[in-house]
Amino acid sequence: MSTNISIHALDAIDRTILRLLQADSSLSTPQLAEQVALSVTPCWRRLKRLEEQGFITGYQAQLNRRKLGLDILAFVQLTFGVVTDKSIQRFEETILQRPEVLSCHKVTGQADYLLQVVAPSLDAYSDFVETVLRGTPGISLIHSSLALREIKASSQLPVA
Structure with missing residues (x-):
């Protein structure tokens, strides 16, 4: 390819x-x-x-998350206090295995990572934060923003 x-x-x-x-x-x-x-x-x-040539990497149906019972959409900023290659590798491997994490990006700015996470309820989201994120060594700050209303959600890229 x-x-x-x-x-x-x-x-x-x-x-x-x-x-x-x-x-x-x-x-x-x-x-x-x-x-x-x-x-x-x-x-x-x-x-x-x-x-x-890699312009098309796959095909998928677009699903309605709310119809699937995934009412919570959170944007999560993570900051690592202690950064080691091992802690970063462990974190990234964990995130790759979590189906509720729709996207994860290493970013510039105050946070180290930005995640997009879905959950069926606040309790389920809280469980994810407590068991997955707080259980990850090195994370010093977790900042969650919950979507109140989705204005636009698209994975379509502008093709000129």
């Missing part, structure tokens, strides 16, 4: 394919081909090339 190819190497049809698949990843190759005005085989080839 090549990662050196930039968006600038893609033509208008490639970019349209990316936009369409972001909007609806269930589009079949014939449906996609029709929308980009190509026959099925050239469209399929472009799709495979976009996958091989």
